[in-house]
Amino acid sequence: MECRKIIHVDMDAFYAAIEQRDNPALKGKPVIVGGDPDRRGVVSTCSYEARKYGVRSAMPSKTAVRLCPHAVFLFPRFEAYSAASKQVMNIFMQYTDVIEPLSLDEAFLDVTENKKNTRSATLIAKDIRREIFTETGLTASAGVSYNKFLAKTASEINKPDGMAVIRPGEADRYLNRLPIGKFFGIGKVSEKHMLSLGIENGRDLLNAPLELLVKHFGKAGRFYYDIVRGIDERPVEPVRERKSWGREITLDEDILDMDLIRSILNDIAAELEDGMSRKKISGKTVTLKIKYHDFRQITRSATIDQPTHSAEIIINEVLRLLKFTEAGTKKIRLLGISLSGLDCGNAEFHEKQLLLPFRECG
Amino acid sequence: MKFTVNRDIMLKAIGIADSVISSKNINTILSNCLFKIEKDSIQIIATDNEIGVRTKIDAQSDSAFSFTVNSKKLSSIMKELPDDEIIIEVDDSMMINLKSKNVKGNYILYGTSSEEYPELPDIKIDNSIDIEQSVLREMIKKVIYAAATDTIKPVFNSIYIVSEKPGTLTAIATDSRRLCMITRSIQSESIVGEGIILPLKTVNEVFRLLGNSGICRLSFDSNQCYFRINETEIISRIVDGQFPNYKQIIPKEYSHKVIIETGRILDSVKRAMIFTREPANKIVMTIDKDTLLIEANTPELGKAEEEVPVESESREKIFLGINSQFLLDTIKQIDSFSFICGITGQMSPVTIIPEDDKNYISVIMPIQIKTASE
Numbered sequence: 185m186e187c188r189k190i191i192h193v194d195m196d197a198f199y200a201a202i203e204q205r206d207n208p209a210l211k212g213k214p215v216i217v218g219g220d221p222d223r224r225g226v227v228s229t230c231s232y233e234a235r236k237y238g239v240r241s242a243m244p245s246k247t248a249v250r251l252c253p254h255a256v257f258l259f260p261r262f263e264a265y266s267a268a269s270k271q272v273m274n275i276f277m278q279y280t281d282v283i284e285p286l287s288l289d290e291a292f293l294d295v296t297e298n299k300k301n302t303r304s305a306t307l308i309a310k311d312i313r314r315e316i317f318t319e320t321g322l323t324a325s326a327g328v329s330y331n332k333f334l335a336k337t338a339s340e341i342n343k344p345d346g347m348a349v350i351r352p353g354e355a356d357r358y359l360n361r362l363p364i365g366k367f368f369g370i371g372k373v374s375e376k377h378m379l380s381l382g383i384e385n386g387r388d389l390l391n392a393p394l395e396l397l398v399k400h401f402g403k404a405g406r407f408y409y410d411i412v413r414g415i416d417e418r419p420v421e422p423v424r425e426r427k428s429w430g431r432e433i434t435l436d437e438d439i440l441d442m443d444l445i446r447s448i449l450n451d452i453a454a455e456l457e458d459g460m461s462r463k464k465i466s467g468k469t470v471t472l473k474i475k476y477h478d479f480r481q482i483t484r485s486a487t488i489d490q491p492t493h494s495a496e497i498i499i500n501e502v503l504r505l506l507k508f509t510e511a512g513t514k515k516i517r518l519l520g521i522s523l524s525g526l527d528c529g530n531a532e533f534h535e536k537q538l539l540l541p542f543r544e545c546g
Numbered sequence: 547m548k549f550t551v552n553r554d555i556m557l558k559a560i561g562i563a564d565s566v567i568s569s570k571n572i573n574t575i576l577s578n579c580l581f582k583i584e585k586d587s588i589q590i591i592a593t594d595n596e597i598g599v600r601t602k603i604d605a606q607s608d609s610a611f612s613f614t615v616n617s618k619k620l621s622s623i624m625k626e627l628p629d630d631e632i633i634i635e636v637d638d639s640m641m642i643n644l645k646s647k648n649v650k651g652n653y654i655l656y657g658t659s660s661e662e663y664p665e666l667p668d669i670k671i672d673n674s675i676d677i678e679q680s681v682l683r684e685m686i687k688k689v690i691y692a693a694a695t696d697t698i699k700p701v702f703n704s705i706y707i708v709s710e711k712p713g714t715l716t717a718i719a720t721d722s723r724r725l726c727m728i729t730r731s732i733q734s735e736s737i738v739g740e741g742i743i744l745p746l747k748t749v750n751e752v753f754r755l756l757g758n759s760g761i762c763r764l765s766f767d768s769n770q771c772y773f774r775i776n777e778t779e780i781i782s783r784i785v786d787g788q789f790p791n792y793k794q795i796i797p798k799e800y801s802h803k804v805i806i807e808t809g810r811i812l813d814s815v816k817r818a819m820i821f822t823r824e825p826a827n828k829i830v831m832t833i834d835k836d837t838l839l840i841e842a843n844t845p846e847l848g849k850a851e852e853e854v855p856v857e858s859e860s861r862e863k864i865f866l867g868i869n870s871q872f873l874l875d876t877i878k879q880i881d882s883f884s885f886i887c888g889i890t891g892q893m894s895p896v897t898i899i900p901e902d903d904k905n906y907i908s909v910i911m912p913i914q915i916k917t918a919s920e
Binding site: 468486487488489491497500501504508525527536537538539540541542543 | 568694695696697698720721722723724725790791794795825826869893895909911912913914
């Protein structure tokens with residue numbers, strides 16, 4: 185089989201960079217984009233200047249302000265971020281249609297076959313980064329390799345505003361010393377688990393027998409066994425038909441405070457409305473997802489009669505569902521909302537269910 | 547502390563209580579039922595803080611006491627015991643020991659004291675009406691499907707009950723896309739003058755208890771309602787708010803009045819609905835003289851069309867889009883051989899009235915269809 189050519193493009197401090205671009209006075213300054221610190225919001229993104237002070241995504245905004253009191257604090261402007269994201273996607277599309285966006289600021293591209301008939305993925309990555317900068321004024325990092333895992337690993341190597349290539353045969357060199365927590369798919373929990381097994385980096389993982397990994401991590405064990413050997417057959421999957429639309433936030437620290445929980449859910453609902461109304465998508469089933477501090481995960485769903493993307497309706501349902509959880513008594517580490525039972529706007533337009541002409545009552 | 551009960555009677559009472567317990571109230575006292583034991587009776591109580599139910603059954607007890615316990619587990623073990631008579635002993639630490647004559651063993655459930663269990667609110671009975679259970683049952687059954695199942699607007703997730711005239715009771719439900727209303731005579735001298743909005747969950751609980759004979763007593767004040775059906779009492783809050791003005795949206799006259807055979811269109815709509823897609827489930831009805839044409843067309847799926855003979859006075863052709871599920875929900879409830887279907891336009895409500903029951907009116911809003919090419 186011919187070697188695939190995969191590029192992972194990751195925008196640098198995307199939201200914060202857009203703010204700095206749109207307001208040059210912010211350039212070179214620590215910028216934090218997130219929810220209101222006084223109303224218990226969390227950090228969405230921060231500029232590299234702010235990261236120096238230890239500010240990180242998903243940290244309570246209040247903590248961020250404490251760490252970096254002179255930072256410029258801004259509320260998110262999703263409209264601007266989506267617009268920039270769209271520009272970036274359009275650039276990708278000049279090279280290939282095999283694009284798998286992971287979020288607004290990150291995507292995999294399969295350029296094995298590409299519209300420019302270029303053999304060098306490295307050249308394409310360079311061109312893409314240059315074009316992104318020319319068109320949007322933003323910097324992106326890129327990783328080039330022969331599978332998704334290595335491409336993503338590579339994009340981290342020279343971040344920000346850099347790129348790296350991992351060629352066949354070179355995987356070991358990068359992976360051996362890579363801390364275990366940096367491996368794709370290994371989050372905080374798996375990291376702890378790995379460390380308890382004495383697996384601290386890629387080399388340790390390479391030496392771990394398959395049976396041990398499968399015993400401790402199940403199916404994922406097999407995946408870890410493969411990726412450290414540079415084996416990752418997952419295809420770059422262009423956007424499939426969406427079954428649901430959702431957003432979740434892993435919190436920087438586990439939270440108990442109901443006001444904070446409600447405020448984060450409010451932010452998520454607003455973000456959903458923004459994205460869904462733009463795409464003219466509505467959903468009928470609202471699902472609240474909560475992961476407790478002990479990693480037990482629950483979901484609570486409610487189905488409404490008329491598809492919606494209104495933040496107000498979403499948050500109302502979510503707050504009602506919240507009562508059926510242990511929020512407030514048990515610490516929470518992840519909050520998410522999703523809408524499923526999606527209905528795209530076009531059909532709605534052609535087949536609009538009319539409403540009874542009740543006059544507004546007092 | 548010890549009492550003796552009949553297994554089946556107790557199981558039935560627990561079953562009634564159990565249905566208000568939300569499966570989502572895990573690990574709280576509300577996932578239990580409260581048992582209030584008196585000398586010769588037991589009250590079995592459950593609440594989710596919005597609805598409370600209380601059923602009184604006969605029992606023999608050596609003293610008065612109370613406890614709470616997981617009702618699902620209690621009924622599970624009772625079901626498995628072979629004897630009709632069950633002896634239940636409760637000690638001071640709320641260990642509930644079940645005994646059955648023909649089983650040698652101890653089945654002990656850990657209960658809790660009743661102290662933390664919320665008291666069901668007392669209701670001052672200012673207004674009461676009595677209604678035959680069979681009548682209330684029919685009224686609920688015929689309108690409940692039109693209520694909204696979501697809880698975004700509580701007034702739509704409800705049934706409105708009002709006496710429009712003395713000696714009558716009217717029930718109305720709407721989800722804002724369709725509305726259904728039924729009026730029946732009642733014997734009671736009192737009336738529901740102001741109208742009360744009953745939450746759908748409460749209505750469902752009441753409906754489950756209603757039988758074919760006997761009386762149901764409905765009492766209410768401005769915040770709460772109370773039903774007494776046989777040995778069970780249901781106490782619920784009522785929805786705060788104003789029910790939409792239903793009278794104004796029920797058409798008084800139509801441009802097309804069509805008489806349709808109930809069974810015939812029921813089958814046709816069922817067939818056509820297979821060729822529609824959720825959530826609109828759109829079919830197009832065309833009325834041309836004495837023919838009703840039902841069409842469904844879903845790209846990538848297929849299409850259906852069927853003609854149904856009808857009686858119509860109007861000679862003018864008219865067509866409109868409608869949700870076949872809504873239509874089906876309504877037709878299913880019609881007992882008459884035929885019904886009147888009143889149509890005024892593509893954007894106006896469709897009225898459906900059984901020929902033998904003019905006090906049962908349904909209204910459905912059409913689905914707007916693109917007609918540019920027509």
